[in-house]
Amino acid sequence: MAEQQRIRLIIIGDEILSGRRQDKHFASLVEMLGQRGMKLHGAEIISDDADHIEATLRRSFASPDIVFCCGGIGATPDDQTRQAAARALGVPLQLHPEAAALINERSQEMAAAGKGSADPNHPENQQRLQMGVFPEGAEIVPNSFNKIPGFYIQNHTFMPGFPVMAWPMMKWTLDTRYQALQHLQPTMEYSFLAFSLPESRITPALESVEQQWPGIKVFSLPSVGEEGGRPHIELGVKGEAQAAAAALQFLRLEVERLGGELSAS
Structure with missing residues (x-):
């Protein structure tokens, strides 16, 4: 059986790990994918x-x-x-001719200004x-902000860290390279709040859901009642x-x- 193709995000930068800057790519990509009936599998x-x-x-290229x-x-x-x-991939770096043309064009525009x-x-x-x-064999990814492109190779799209550049590149990639993967399996997510119920008591019902409805995923998000609210559990399901x-409906009846x-959530 072929290994399933999933969508992942890799964010590179000491400035994120040190807290000098806050990541914004994760939430943005999740939103873009959701709009296209797709979902993020993992991020690092x-x-x-x-x-x-x-x-x-x-490791990533091996998937x-x-x-x-x-x-x-x-x-x-x-x-x-780029070097890493x-x-x-075990390939040399080389100046991409389309990238060179775009970068020279950008230099001329800056000089004119x-x-x-x-x-x-x-x-x-x-x-x-x-x-x-770029690595040999890479294709360019257009940059609508300043023309200096990113690159694509082996199902990996490489972009700058700047959201104003990266996010249009993400959208372009999703809608150009992966349009056929959009909205393949219409899914819904429903949830509600349950009060006066310990999570341990509802867990067997959550397990029963995944047994009775293969493909449906359940989630349970307990809250201790922050900011004066009542302790509760957000219970939900997602899938077809x-x-x-x-x-x-089964979960709601079980809670009662x-x-x-x-x-209602």
Whole structure:
């Protein structure tokens, strides 16, 4: 049986791990996927360390997963993602001709605005070209913000860490490369709040749901009653719409049978 293709997110940056910046990609990608009937399977945040990136990508490339990778594709010493990706794949780095053309075009636009030189041999422009050096075999990912592209290779899309650049790249990738995977299995998620009921008492009913309705996933999110609220459990189901509705009704009846109180979420 072929291994299932899942969607994952890798966020690269010491600034996230140190707390100097807060990640915004996770929530944004979850929202984009939800709008397209897709879901995120997993996410991880890793450091700028070149060996760490390489090891992570080597493992990731070994899977069939669709992966969005944010950060570390600039041209400063702490940007090591392009190099690590090439090593993980065992291929050389090379200047991508389409990327070079777009970067030169961006340099000319900046020069026209009085910011720098239009000469492609100018040291700043030569340095900027390093952002178009990708692993051999990569394809460009358009950057609608400033034309300096990301790259795509082996179901991995590599983007800058800046949300204003990365998020349009994510949308473009989903709608260009993976449109056929959108809305394949219409799913619904329902939940409600249960009061005066310990989680241990409702657990057998949650297990029963997944046995009676294969493919339906249950969740239980207890709250101790923060900010003066009543302690409760948010109980829910997600999966194919008709089965999820039936499972939800079963759970509500079980909560009442077991002495709990219901409230719509």
